[in-house]
Amino acid sequence: xxxxxxxxxxxxxxxxxxxxxxxxxxxxxxxxxxxxxxxxxxxxxxxxxxxxxxxxxxxxxxxxxxxxxxxxxxxxxxxxxxxxxxxxxxxxxxxxxxxxxxxxxxxxxxxxxxxxxxxxxxxxxxxxxxxxxxxxxxxxxxxxxxxxxxxxxxxxxxxxxxxxxxxxxxxxxxxxxxxxxxxxxxxxxxxxxxxxxxxxxxxxxxxxxxxxxxxxxxxxxxxxxxxxxxxxxxxxxxxxxxxxxxxxxxxxxxxxxxxxxxxxxxxxxxxxxxxxxxxxxxxxxxxxxxxxxxxxxxxxxxxxxxxxxxxxxxxxxxxxxxxxxxxxxxxxxxxxxxxxxxxxxxxxxxxxxxxxxxxxxxxxxxxxxxxxxxxxxxxxxxxxxxxxxxxxxxxxxxxxxxxxxxxxxxx
Amino acid sequence: xxxxxxxxxxxxxxxxxxxxxxxxxxxxxxxxxxxxxxxxxxxxxxxxxxxxxxxxxxxxxxxxxxxxxxxxxxxxxxxxxxxxxxxxxxxxxxxxxxxxxxxxxxxxxxxxxxxxxxxxxxxxxxxxxxxxxxxxxxxxxxxxxxxxxxxxxxxxxxxxxxxxxxxxxxxxxxxxxxxxxxxxxxxxxxxxxxxxxxxxxxxxxxxxxxxxxxxxxxxxxxxxxxxxx
Ligand SMILES: Nc1ncnc2c1ncn2[C@@H]1O[C@H](COP(=O)(O)OP(=O)(O)OP(=O)(O)O)[C@@H](O)[C@H]1O
Ligand SMILES: [Mg+2]
Numbered sequence: 066x067x068x069x070x071x072x073x074x075x076x077x078x079x080x081x082x083x084x085x086x087x088x089x090x091x092x093x094x095x096x097x098x099x100x101x102x103x104x105x106x107x108x109x110x111x112x113x114x115x116x117x118x119x120x121x122x123x124x125x126x127x128x129x130x131x132x133x134x135x136x137x138x139x140x141x142x143x144x145x146x147x148x149x150x151x152x153x154x155x156x157x158x159x160x161x162x163x164x165x166x167x168x169x170x171x172x173x174x175x176x177x178x179x180x181x182x183x184x185x186x187x188x189x190x191x192x193x194x195x196x197x198x199x200x201x202x203x204x205x206x207x208x209x210x211x212x213x214x215x216x217x218x219x220x221x222x223x224x225x226x227x228x229x230x231x232x233x234x235x236x237x238x239x240x241x242x243x244x245x246x247x248x249x250x251x252x253x254x255x256x257x258x259x260x261x262x263x264x265x266x267x268x269x270x271x272x273x274x275x276x277x278x279x280x281x282x283x284x285x286x287x288x289x290x291x292x293x294x295x296x297x298x299x300x301x302x303x304x305x306x307x308x309x310x311x312x313x314x315x316x317x318x319x320x321x322x323x324x325x326x327x328x329x330x331x332x333x334x335x336x337x338x339x340x341x342x343x344x345x346x347x348x349x350x351x352x353x354x355x356x357x358x359x360x361x362x363x364x365x366x367x368x369x370x371x372x373x374x375x376x377x378x379x380x381x382x383x384x385x386x387x388x389x390x391x392x393x394x395x396x397x398x399x400x401x402x403x404x405x406x407x408x409x410x411x412x413x414x415x416x417x418x419x420x421x422x423x424x425x426x427x428x429x430x431x432x433x434x435x436x437x438x439x440x441x442x443x444x445x446x447x448x449x450x451x452x453x454x455x456x457x458x459x460x461x462x463x464x465x466x467x468x469x470x471x472x473x474x475x476x
Numbered sequence: 477x478x479x480x481x482x483x484x485x486x487x488x489x490x491x492x493x494x495x496x497x498x499x500x501x502x503x504x505x506x507x508x509x510x511x512x513x514x515x516x517x518x519x520x521x522x523x524x525x526x527x528x529x530x531x532x533x534x535x536x537x538x539x540x541x542x543x544x545x546x547x548x549x550x551x552x553x554x555x556x557x558x559x560x561x562x563x564x565x566x567x568x569x570x571x572x573x574x575x576x577x578x579x580x581x582x583x584x585x586x587x588x589x590x591x592x593x594x595x596x597x598x599x600x601x602x603x604x605x606x607x608x609x610x611x612x613x614x615x616x617x618x619x620x621x622x623x624x625x626x627x628x629x630x631x632x633x634x635x636x637x638x639x640x641x642x643x644x645x646x647x648x649x650x651x652x653x654x655x656x657x658x659x660x661x662x663x664x665x666x667x668x669x670x671x672x673x674x675x676x677x678x679x680x681x682x683x684x685x686x687x688x689x690x691x692x693x694x695x696x697x698x699x700x701x702x703x704x705x
Contacts, residue, residue, distance in 0.1 A: 375588075381553050
């Protein structure tokens, strides 16, 4: 208690120097929090985009080998109608499951009569797919047309592709592909609308078509994938691990992938941001460490006689060590508290200013926002305070090591 | 009753390759309630001797007994605890902790010993009263005069009821009149509470007050004069 009093008052006595250290800690703390608030916001956005906007759901089931080789030989990896029905019933019995929707991929050429270009398409069940694509929460909104169950030949065209072909809603095109047996097949398509895929790599290729339309095009009654949407709080990984043995027991051969495994883009972004975060964190860590060591080294040098006096009236070496460690901890804690205020302030300014920007490889601007993460901030306060305390132990040890007579003789 | 006993105590300091023999075989003892002064020219070993008695430093050879207990072989922590409970130290330049108030400075030795703050506060206020500084209890050292600071230091040295209070030239940083008052204060505390004082001084005018004068020269005791009490 008396140690804390001395530590606090010494920090206050040297307030100029303390303030400099404290502010560098505060700025570092704020930088870490704002950046991680930003990347968490981005992760959340990307997750919702992958699950709902791109329609990956939480997990996707397909025949073993489909995810690796499904593109080369699609016929081999199709669930027949009966297989699909059984699988769907089994999955929908699971308590975490909100809905399932089958999907069947196709690729080929799309033509407007004059020019042709390649397309990639997913055939989906209009009603359940629309539910999958609807957003669960209100704080993010996007406009996305859905397929119309009353229009069996109606599809959606990605905006880049629509521009390429010069078609818009109400227009028409022809799709050319090969059936699973290898016959060339062509069907007319009514363009119901266009949408932005969000990724420049796919915005000039993708189509969304009714499942039955794709089944006609490929001449099959099955589907290649079953996409599963879980309730909000359920974990995709846990569900996958739980479902695997259930499928096995039912004698159904299927592979399960989570959205994170399927979304290469999400993983790339996350890996990059996590790396930048680590880099930033290391810098702040070093700044804090050096700031504390430096400040307390000065403090110890100025207070050699005080240390001698404390020792002469009976403070043990461990007491001296604790005193200066405490001083480091106080500086660290105060720095973090100032950092909390700064984070909240700057964070609410950023969130309130409605800024938006276009991230790399994205085809449209997204709002710039930072998440305020109380638990993480609290952890960081604790962590940096402890780090400050440990850093202070370096000069504190020197202080504790002083011989009493030498320290007293010091002027 | 013998409180402190030194037997054939020597103290050498190393200065590069040569050794300085600051004390060369001191035999000396103090009884409870003594008021003794070390006197001698600069460099004669007064500070060295007081540092040994105060357990602030260790002898090069010889033995030091405190209240019958041999202090040789005590580890650093035990020496700190003994300084805390049994020794009071008054410094030439007061050495108050600048961020603590007068009262907190006086409480400090008790606080370090783990005494509850209520008890420590009561004891400290009592001691501050004895040195006439009750009114200044909540002032910081930089708000006090030199004489007042030394009084706080004396109160701090007394607060644990130590066996002995050592004071190395306690008046050297004070003007003559204030210095005299400090010696008077120590003298009266010695008389009224039988606190044992051992101090060193250059100032011949202070020597009239002492019971016992120990003259040092070049690290040896040259003259022990017992004054009439
Ligand atoms: N830390 C030290 N290192 C080396 N020599 C020292 C040290 N401390 C004291 N000495 C030497 O030991 C001898 C005795 O010194 P001491 O300080 O005990 O004398 P003193 O009587 O207190 O002198 P003064 O009246 O000047 O305070 C002196 O020669 C001094 O130079
Ligand atoms: Mg001296």
